[in-house]
Amino acid sequence: METLKEKQTESTTKKTITISGAEAIIHCLLAEGVDLLYGYPGGAIMPVYDELYKFQDKLTHILTRHEQGATHAAQGYARVSGKVGVAMATSGPGATNLVTGLADAQIDSTPMVCITGQVPRHLLGSDAFQETDIIGISTPVTKWNYQITTAAEIPEIMAKAFYIARSGRPGPVLVDITKNAQFEEFEFSYEKCTGVRSYNPTPKPSPNAIAAAAELINSAKKPFIVWGQGVILGKAEEELKALVEKAGIPAAWTILGASALDTDHPLNVGMVGMHGNYGPNLLTNECDVLIAIGMRFDDRVTGRLESYATQAKVIHFEIDPAEIHKNVYADVAILGDAKESLNLLLPKINKNTHESWHNIFKEKYQIEFDTVIKNDIHPTKAGLTMGEVIEEINIASGHKAVIVTDVGQHQMIGCRYAKFKQSKSNITSGGLGTMGFALPAAIGAKMGAMDREVVAIIGDGGYQMTIQELGVIFQHKVPVKIVVLNNDHLGMVRQWQELFFEKRYASTVMVNPDFVKIAEGYHIEAKRVSERKDLKETIQKMIASKDAYFLEVKVEQEDNVFPMIPSGASVSEVRLQ
Amino acid sequence: MEKKWFTMSVYSENNVGLLNRISGIFLKRHINIESLNVSKSEIDNVSKFTIVIYTTDKWVQNIVGQIEKQIEVIKAFYHTDDETIYQESALFKIASDLLFDERQIQNIIKESNSQIVTVARDFFVLAKSGKRNEIDEMYEKFKPFGIMQFVRSGRISVSKEEMKISALLKDFQH
Numbered sequence: 001m002e003t004l005k006e007k008q009t010e011s012t013t014k015k016t017i018t019i020s021g022a023e024a025i026i027h028c029l030l031a032e033g034v035d036l037l038y039g040y041p042g043g044a045i046m047p048v049y050d051e052l053y054k055f056q057d058k059l060t061h062i063l064t065r066h067e068q069g070a071t072h073a074a075q076g077y078a079r080v081s082g083k084v085g086v087a088m089a090t091s092g093p094g095a096t097n098l099v100t101g102l103a104d105a106q107i108d109s110t111p112m113v114c115i116t117g118q119v120p121r122h123l124l125g126s127d128a129f130q131e132t133d134i135i136g137i138s139t140p141v142t143k144w145n146y147q148i149t150t151a152a153e154i155p156e157i158m159a160k161a162f163y164i165a166r167s168g169r170p171g172p173v174l175v176d177i178t179k180n181a182q183f184e185e186f187e188f189s190y191e192k193c194t195g196v197r198s199y200n201p202t203p204k205p206s207p208n209a210i211a212a213a214a215e216l217i218n219s220a221k222k223p224f225i226v227w228g229q230g231v232i233l234g235k236a237e238e239e240l241k242a243l244v245e246k247a248g249i250p251a252a253w254t255i256l257g258a259s260a261l262d263t264d265h266p267l268n269v270g271m272v273g274m275h276g277n278y279g280p281n282l283l284t285n286e287c288d289v290l291i292a293i294g295m296r297f298d299d300r301v302t303g304r305l306e307s308y309a310t311q312a313k314v315i316h317f318e319i320d321p322a323e324i325h326k327n328v329y330a331d332v333a334i335l336g337d338a339k340e341s342l343n344l345l346l347p348k349i350n351k352n353t354h355e356s357w358h359n360i361f362k363e364k365y366q367i368e369f370d371t372v373i374k375n376d377i378h379p380t381k382a383g384l385t386m387g388e389v390i391e392e393i394n395i396a397s398g399h400k401a402v403i404v405t406d407v408g409q410h411q412m413i414g415c416r417y418a419k420f421k422q423s424k425s426n427i428t429s430g431g432l433g434t435m436g437f438a439l440p441a442a443i444g445a446k447m448g449a450m451d452r453e454v455v456a457i458i459g460d461g462g463y464q465m466t467i468q469e470l471g472v473i474f475q476h477k478v479p480v481k482i483v484v485l486n487n488d489h490l491g492m493v494r495q496w497q498e499l500f501f502e503k504r505y506a507s508t509v510m511v512n513p514d515f516v517k518i519a520e521g522y523h524i525e526a527k528r529v530s531e532r533k534d535l536k537e538t539i540q541k542m543i544a545s546k547d548a549y550f551l552e553v554k555v556e557q558e559d560n561v562f563p564m565i566p567s568g569a570s571v572s573e574v575r576l577q
Numbered sequence: 578m579e580k581k582w583f584t585m586s587v588y589s590e591n592n593v594g595l596l597n598r599i600s601g602i603f604l605k606r607h608i609n610i611e612s613l614n615v616s617k618s619e620i621d622n623v624s625k626f627t628i629v630i631y632t633t634d635k636w637v638q639n640i641v642g643q644i645e646k647q648i649e650v651i652k653a654f655y656h657t658d659d660e661t662i663y664q665e666s667a668l669f670k671i672a673s674d675l676l677f678d679e680r681q682i683q684n685i686i687k688e689s690n691s692q693i694v695t696v697a698r699d700f701f702v703l704a705k706s707g708k709r710n711e712i713d714e715m716y717e718k719f720k721p722f723g724i725m726q727f728v729r730s731g732r733i734s735v736s737k738e739e740m741k742i743s744a745l746l747k748d749f750q751h
Binding site for chain 2: 135136139140143144145146147164196197198199320321322323324325326
């Protein structure tokens with residue numbers, strides 16, 4: 001550390017220091033405010049790990065048990081903190097193991113920088129040991145990527161990587177660094193990136209479009225808001241709430257938009273999409289103005305496009321020009337940052353209430369409550385339901401927990417029934433549907449919000465895809481709460497087989513290990529609950545625990561998630577059973 | 578929706594890997610690139626991709642949006658055939674004896690408005706610029722005599738309307 005101090009003192013006069021490329025990478029990370037990263041060492045990235053060893057008082061490296069875990073942990077960290085998540089891996093298999101996380105971050109707009117080692121420049125293209133074309137492989141799943149082959153490129157490219165990852169519509173960036181560039185010494189100085197000439201991350205909202213949107217909203221009789229993650233990424237939660245309240249508009253969320261507005265807000269009418277709430281789905285096709293804010297009309301949201309909100313005028317608030325008219329034609333498109341756009345819109349909006357229209361949502365909710373929700377969260381049958389587990393977690397955590405879900409039935413139930421009071425509280429793999437996401441993402445989420453309760457809710461299938469990350473929880477004493485909802489099946493696929501493949505349960509039955517013993521093997525306190533009488537108390541004990549806690553709940557094996565819009569059907573065809 | 582021919586003009590930084598990024602956008606959507614040309618443009622250090630595709634209005638809009646979204650792409654435009662001036666170039670390598678023995682060959686050269694690039698002992702090379710159908714016509718005429726080699730370039734094109742690219746670059750710099 002002495003030498004660093006000397007170098008830094010020197011640097012104040014010369015503004016440059018002579019260091020290796022590997023050390024330069026550390027300085028770049030520190031300059032970007034990174035104090036935590038996830039990764040896995042290997043041959044081609046060893047010089048950087050050697051520097052991490054020297055800088056461990058400033059930069060914490062968490063050794064995940066698989067590189068995929070590093071990406072999901074970085075994603076979880078980014079999603080709760082709003083900062084850029086960082087993951088590091090070696091060349092070859094280390095790099096290819098990042099691909100799922102990159103794809104997940106790309107489709108869910110998560111800011112992440114991945115750094116990979118690469119064989120020395122003179123060996124590029126020679127099929128050297130652990131050489132793989134990670135630039136070629138990662139191109140379709142990154143917002144930007146770049147291969148550094150000389151140390152002198154490091155500061156500019158690293159600055160650009162962080163700028164691109166976090167600006168505009170965020171996304172993953174991969175920087176591949178050849179080993180020779182890590183060893184080379186050069187004159188280092190760092191300047192943050194403030195712009196790239198070919199890249200316009202945040203378009204300015206057009207005043208004409210804002211005026212047109214205000215006019216449509218003010219004259220609407222049955223307006224309906226659907227918001228997505230753009231509200232959270234754009235830090236526009238207050239503006240959304242102000243719009244909803246001022247104009248009295250019922251508002252629903254996409255899965256990634258959850259928690260931007262309190263679940264209990266009177267005008268929050270629930271989730272849209274395949275397993276969303278009955279009212280918001282059905283009434284999408286009855287509203288006269290559909291106000292989409294920071295969402296991209298994913299097919300899981302729209303169902304059959306030809307019969308999606310065709311009666312409505314559509315207003316689309318969106319930061320990414322490529323999303324305008326991509327799936328749904330926007331009568332008014334407002335390009336720009338959600339916060340800025342909504343702030344321009346708000347003064348032009350008339351105070352209003354749409355009571356009779358809002359009442360229709362309430363009526364639909366009552367129907368859904370009577371046929372679905374009641375049985376999900378207050379079941380009368382013997383077997384435990386996923387819904388009642390979520391409800392107990394809500395009660396025990398006072399709606400304050402960050403809920404991290406994996407992919408499948410438990411995810412849909414979790415997102416439907418988890419209650420939120422604070423933004424950035426629902427962490428899930430939305431667009432890619434990555435099983436195995438939740439356990440490592442929960443580790444990252446906890447490290448990104450140490451003051452918050454983090455509960456991972458995972459199915460027995462997805463849990464086993466990244467179960468090795470229990471090692472991180474054990475080694476670094478990460479106090480996350482892990483709830484496995486075990487139905488001994490790949491539940492969602494089984495549900496589709498039941499409904500659409502005449503109950504041919506091809507490869508969806510899971511013969512599972514003793515999950516409690518596995519957790520105990522990692523010295524994590526673990527319990528299994530199979531009966532309702534033990535549920536409340538155990539969940540309360542879990543939430544009260546200061547340490548990591550594993551809870552397996554044996555739930556009904558063949559429960560289905562409803563409501564459901566069958567794949568390819570219209571939102572009007574939402575089924576309650 | 579009706580399919581049409583579209584010429585896309587993509588102004589970009591001249592960076593390694595960008596072609597891969599752009600071609601991937603077509604691959605993902607299962608849309609075939611009918612022709613591709615990459616060259617310098619009217620602006621220093623700015624490259625221009627000219628890409629021809631046969632698709633619907635909806636898809637061309639989608640693809641242009643996705644291309645423009647790439648960090649190193651400055652701006653992407655698309656035009657229908659009647660909105661652009663466009664050409665392709667072709668080279669024909671033909672046996673030299675035909676030039677002297679077959680009167681008709683000389684007529685084809687004159688009528689097709691092609692140029693003789695070189696004449697060697699064994700072969701001569703003709704260059705022809707023009708629309709695809711003109712080059713195809715010339716090809717059909719030579720075919721009975723035998724073509725030793727043939728190659729045709731991608732379409733190059735300029736739009737009738739201004740592509741406001743320099744102004745955009747200035748905006749980006751602020």
